Amino acid sequence: MSSAINAEYKPAERGNWEGRKSNPDMGNQYWHQQIELLDINNFTKQLPGLPPIDVALLGYVCDEGVRRNRGRIGAHEGPKAIRERLAKLPIHFESKRVVDAGDIICVDDDMEACQKMFSMAIADLLKQNVFPIALGGGHDMAYGHFMGIWDAINHTNKRRVAIINFDAHFDLRPVEGRGNSGTPFNQILSEFEEMDEHVDYFAIGIQQQSNTKELFEIAKRENVSYAINYDCESSSMEMEALKNRLNPIIERNDYLYISLDLDGFSSAYAPGVSAPSPLGFTPYFVFKLLSFLFATQKVIAFDIAELNPSIDRDRHTANLAAKIVDFVVMNYNV
Numbered sequence: 001m002s003s004a005i006n007a008e009y010k011p012a013e014r015g016n017w018e019g020r021k022s023n024p025d026m027g028n029q030y031w032h033q034q035i036e037l038l039d040i041n042n043f044t045k046q047l048p049g050l051p052p053i054d055v056a057l058l059g060y061v062c063d064e065g066v067r068r069n070r071g072r073i074g075a076h077e078g079p080k081a082i083r084e085r086l087a088k089l090p091i092h093f094e095s096k097r098v099v100d101a102g103d104i105i106c107v108d109d110d111m112e113a114c115q116k117m118f119s120m121a122i123a124d125l126l127k128q129n130v131f132p133i134a135l136g137g138g139h140d141m142a143y144g145h146f147m148g149i150w151d152a153i154n155h156t157n158k159r160r161v162a163i164i165n166f167d168a169h170f171d172l173r174p175v176e177g178r179g180n181s182g183t184p185f186n187q188i189l190s191e192f193e194e195m196d197e198h199v200d201y202f203a204i205g206i207q208q209q210s211n212t213k214e215l216f217e218i219a220k221r222e223n224v225s226y227a228i229n230y231d232c233e234s235s236s237m238e239m240e241a242l243k244n245r246l247n248p249i250i251e252r253n254d255y256l257y258i259s260l261d262l263d264g265f266s267s268a269y270a271p272g273v274s275a276p277s278p279l280g281f282t283p284y285f286v287f288k289l290l291s292f293l294f295a296t297q298k299v300i301a302f303d304i305a306e307l308n309p310s311i312d313r314d315r316h317t318a319n320l321a322a323k324i325v326d327f328v329v330m331n332y333n334v
Helices: 040-046 064-068 075-086 111-127 141-153 184-194 213-221 236-252 283-295 316-331
Strands: 007-010 055-061 098-106 131-136 161-166 201-206 225-228 255-261 299-305
Touching: 007 111, 040 111, 055 075, 055 111, 064 111, 075 098, 075 131, 075 299, 075 316, 098 111, 111 131, 111 141, 111 299, 131 141, 131 316, 141 161, 141 184, 141 255, 141 299, 161 184, 161 236, 161 283, 184 201, 201 236, 225 236, 236 283, 255 283, 283 316, 299 316
Parallel strands: 055 098, 055 131, 131 299, 161 201, 161 255, 201 225, 255 299
Antiparallel strands: 007 098
């Protein structure tokens, strides 16, 4: 990665991937046995003679955006915590080559530089036809993630990307000086509007008590689609209604970028976030909808944001995050 950018790239470490041993006659049984380590700086050197990489995990070690948004810091520890829980899960994806591509680390509170380096890493992965799963980190990660996607596809004939965001918040706050964890989708929509490019944005799980009237007005002005948390249930009727609302967006876009903020879950499932709420959705709802979205074969990238291990309870949130990542790997169509 470029040394001219005020951020740090740290290659993956085997120490993050430890777990129990299994019968060697059965082959790899757990994530820690199956995962490979990748240094993005030597990416192209590692490809010859090996099967192609299908999926790469990339950490966004930054919670400067959370601090700027007056949240509780600690999300910079999220990527490590997710890896540690993921390492111990059994694998059911032997046919897929999955790597840990390391971390992009914020330096000197320079979130913008971290986002820039992160976007470059995402673009590098996508240009090699690798599906990125980003581990946060604050939700400001989404801005860098989307810009990396755009960099990878901008000069192709398939360049329409819709954003599907599972979240209690719109994250459409106006940028006042500098961005933060509450501004990424406002930044994306505003910048692409200036380029005469339309971006569809659908937010799932929006909580009225967690968003001001101004944010609902911004959502209306920007033609943002959203589903209120009360409509995010896993019953067949409500799930079909939501799918019917998503279908037009899916059909008119070439790709889907899925972002999942853990604070969208009920705090019964995800207490380890900066802004927990008892009114969020359930894992069952999310897994059902993710299955539907991945079945479209249009998902180009995925990230999971806002895990704060310092306020987690019995690693509940880290465990949930790890199982979501595992679910995504199993459902991603190579």
